[in-house]
Structure formats: C-alpha cells, structure tokens
Amino acid sequence: MKRRTLMTSALALAVFAAVPALAVADTLDDIKARGTLRAAIDLGSPPFGMQDANMQPTGSEVESAKLLADHLGVKLEIVEVTSPNRIPFLLTNKADVVVASLSISEERKQVIDFADPHGVIQVIAAAPKDVDIKSVEDLKGKDVATTRGTTNDKEATTQAKDANIVRYDDDATLVTALVSGQNNIMISAPQIMNAVNERRTNDPLEVKFVLKVNPYAVGLRKGEDALKAAINDWVKTDLANGKLNAIYKKYNNVDLPAEMPKP
Template sequence: MLKKMILSGALALTTMSMTLAPAIARPLEEVISSGVIRVGVNPSLPPLGKFDEKNEIVGFDVDFAAEIAKMLGVKLEVVQVGSPDRIPFVASDKIDFVMGAMTRTTERAKVIDFTAPVHTEVLGVLTTQAQPYNDWKELDTADVTFVQVRGSTPVAFIEENLPNAKMTLLDNYADAVRALAQGRGTAMIDVIDFMGEYMNRYDSVDWKIVETPIDIYYCGLGVNKASTGLKDWLNVAIYDMHRRGKTDELWKEWFGIDMIAPVQASPYF
C-alpha cells in the first residue's frame, strides 16, 4: 500500500510546483490570536484517519493534532483532505499544516516545507517465526509464495526485485493477512505498520517482521513555506511529544503495535 505508496499526490507535483504561486500563510502569532489551528487529515488512510460511526474523522492524525492544539492553547479544526489536494491546501493557506503519511521528498519540498519527523513507515516483510528469513533479498526463490493485495504497489516491486518468487493475489488486506496466518503463503511485503490491526486478529500466530527492512519512510507535518514561526514551534512540540512518549502512546493505541522504527527524540532539528 505504502499507504497507496505516497499515493496519487506525487503525480501532480511537477505541475503543482509550476502553477502554485507562494501564498501568504498565517504566521504563528496569527494562529494563536485566532484561537484555532486548521489541520488537514485524510480519512481514507486508517488508522491515521478514518470516519467513525458518527461520520466524524478520527485516528492517530486527529489525536496527534489535538495534542498539538492543546500545547499551543488553541482549538483544533480538522479539515478533510485527499491525497491529490493535501499539498495544494497547504500551499494556498487553506490549512496550517497537513498530516496523512506525509513522507518527506525532494519534489514535495519544492512546494511546501516539512517539520521534523512525526513517525516512520517501514516497507518490509511480514512472515512468521517458522520462516528462516532475515533479509528480504533471501526471499527471491521459488520456495516462497507472497500473499499480496491485487493492484498494490508491492506487487510490481516483487515482480521486479524478487522475480523467482510466486505470488497469490487477494482483494484486500484482511484476506491477505488471514491467508498468511493460515499458512497459505510464506510472506507479505507492505508498509508493515498498517498491518498491526490485522495481525492482532490472529494472536495465536507467532508473527515475524524480517529484520532488514526494504525501506523506511520518514513522515512529518507539511507546512506552508511562508508560515513564519509555525514550523519552528511545531518542531519543538514534536520533539516534546517524542521525548515524553506521547507519540508512541498514540501510535500503539491506533495501530495496535509499537512503531517498528521509532523516531528518536533529538533536540537537534
């Protein structure tokens, strides 16, 4: 999924950087004086964001943003965004910052700024302790059958990088993890953090995350390049939340597992 692998927002970045003129963004003092901070959350990326039974957006991103608002002494306004419009919303000052698996990339950084990392996403291999693999490259053999979601990005990755392995394609993540739990496949490649909810449904399975990850993505808050003072304050707040364990607490509450590659609290940013 790579949470749809940085999703379709990347497709528009080149055009966006050419067409979006720098907007006047609210400086930190204006955010404080207004009493409200506007945060973009994508409800199609559970458990980062999703709709609850009241049709309200909830999730890790909402709770993290609520803690930020509390620290700043303002109210939180959650603004629904999608993958294609989340960066334009920041660049045009419709929101003060955006969440939703905002992986830092050089292309995105041409259009918006990023804070220090809030969390990571580990692209890796999920299997069971019965399997001997310690490095993802060891799975390039005909003895391995990957269980993957049809149409997801890792399918193409496996075809290109692990061509000797077999694949079973299923329609959704619940079915794929169930098949793996039932022994109908050897392993699964995806952003493993998002598999915690499904893994916890099979607590009798001795799950294993292959030690060597394929990649680690660092996700921060996306802010307007003209948001004077706000990014600096957010960096201090993010550090404080890492330092006192609040980010890890919220992550485990929503993902059901610890962050696989925790962001280390560092005063240097």
C-alpha cells in the same frame, strides 16, 4: 510618460507578487487569530486516521494534531483528505498543515517544508505465509497492491520495477482489496497489514521484507518559518514528556525510537 507607466506597472507587479509571500509568512498569526488549526488528515488510513464506531475521527495522527493544536492554544479543525490530495490541499490553502503520516522525501521537500519528525513508518512487502517472497526480485511479474501517491508507491515503483503495481486511491480501498483477496501481496506499512489482518483472520498477511524506514512529520508551506518553529517546539516538548510516544504506542503497539531518525 511611457517610462513612468512602465515603472508603475513594474511596482504593481512587485507588490502583487509579494502578497502571497506575506500571506504565507502570517499563517501562524492567522491560525491564532482564527482560533483554529486547519489540519489535513487522512481518515482512511488506519491506525493513523480513521473513524470510530460513532463515526468520530480517531487515530494516532488525529490525536497528534489535537496535541499540536493544544500547544498552539487553538482548537483543531480536521480537513479530511486522501493520500494523493494531502499536499494539493495544503498548497491551495485549504489547510494550514498536513498531519497525515506524511513521510519526508526529497521530492516532497522541493514543494513543501517539513517540521521535525514526530513518528516513523516502515515500508514493507507483505503476503500470506504460503507466498514465497524474500526480496524485490521475487515480485517480478506479480500483482503488488499499494496506495497511489504515497512513499509506499514510490518504493514499489523504484524498487519493484518488474512487478505489476496495482494502485488504489486510498488506504481504506487498499485494505478492502486485500481483505477480499482481490490482491494478496502489498507494499505498504505494518499498520496497514494489521488493519487487513483484523478482517482477514483465516489467511493473514505477514511481513516478508522491509524496503525502507521513513520518518514522518507535519507538512507546511514553504516560507512559514514562525509556524515551523512553533511546530518544532511542540515536537521537542511532547517527545520529551512522552505524550507523542504514548499516542504512537496506543495505536501501533510499539514505542517510537529512542532517538528519532534524521530525515
């Protein structure tokens, strides 16, 4: 009797453990059955995600997510996130995918999967013209602003070890701090610098040096092979027909690379 009870308990545990895996494997079916793609998008990260004059979501990743939803034959539902909680929202099933200029990194690969890259983003150090900075060594002892939990934060932490890293919870707050002069040096993206300079016209920032070039991609939970294949088909299709490049150029003023870098 005891042996039968143990076997029954073991079987129950095995079935219970399998349920999350089954749920994950069926995400693409769930999206199509629901008729909506829940995409986690950071609307405080211009030009990737932001709000227009009518408080409507816009930006390159917003338009890219709409393209993806169209490719899947469903509507887009935006799940608003910040840089630090993009991945937690995905892992807790508050979103089906992350479409938020999510750079591919080895650390992130340990907890989530990535589709093929559909964009690129540089990590740069920027400061006003009269600030003499040519390398990470020149940042020693200086306040350097970045956004918490991003690959920019990672590069700032690992490469500018002797700087005083000042972390903000989202890109919008980072931009405000730089516009107000609370901080004058940043490690972030050229797009963030452009957003700063739109409002900091008297003393704009300029690129001092590039720390890294990162491809970014749609993030999804591990084990979602069918969803990953569908997203990769979208990337291949809309890179080839120029739709993704048109969106990227509209918001970044430059073309995507002729050949996307391998993550």
